[in-house]
Amino acid sequence: MAHWGYMTTNGPSTWGKDFPIANGERQSPIDIVTTAAEYDSDVLGSNALSTNYTPESEVKLVNNGHSIMCQITKKGVLTGGPLGKDEYRLEQFHLHWGAEDNRGSEHTVDGKMYASELHLVHWNASKYSSFADAVQKPDGLAVLGIFITPGVACNQFKVISDNCGKLKTSGAEMTVDTTLDPTLLLPSNTSDYWTYLGSLTTPPLFESVTWIVFKEPVEYSKEQLLALRNLVDSDGNHMQDNYRPPAALKQRKVKKTFT
Ligand SMILES: NS(=O)(=O)c1ccc(NC(=S)OCCc2ccsc2)cc1
């Protein structure tokens, strides 16, 4: 099986061969049609989404061949909003980006694509014993999606962007002694978001993700975006355009927490 990727020969349009769920009923990402999203005060209004992350004292950065991933060791927790009382534990975060600023995000908003999208991946620690146990359960995962647009540098992201040069090739890993507070990777407004039931956006495409996509984008500098584009993927090409285009919404409703 040719390893999946984002090239013409192994990209999103070919994933259905080895991962038939690619054409499933709750695939991600999606195009968020803002006028069709339903404001749902009771489910969402009652208990606000809350993140309780502990600043990392060291971070493990991994070039896994299709993104740059930061593995989390502390026990940061996400709860509330569409997650109810369940506590979801932060496992890792990673990104998707384009070769140019006009593309790169996975979710789109009324067809608009952002330059990049940051994903904070959590698993339901109230119901399951590990990420691997939760990854295939319909309520197993929760991923925060943060849109990224070119602008001023994001200081908290510097620890990743400043080290991309040392993580050039697929499989490269490094541990960096630094404090990193995942809370500071979030937009200032974390009350306004869209949420819907979806999937992993890369193989194995499991339909186990409650998606929470914030309305407010965060800014990264041109240099920080360029650092991502200089990474090399598992085929030895520049890691760029590592995003899956929107999948069909099918019988799903997108909820929003703002009017
Ligand atoms: N882009 S995404 O956030 O939807 C996303 C998140 C996690 C993953 N996959 C992960 S973390 O897999 C870890 C290895 C694994 C373990 C059991 S099945 C795969 C894929 C896509």
Ligand SMILES: [Zn+2]
């Ligand atoms: Zn992702």
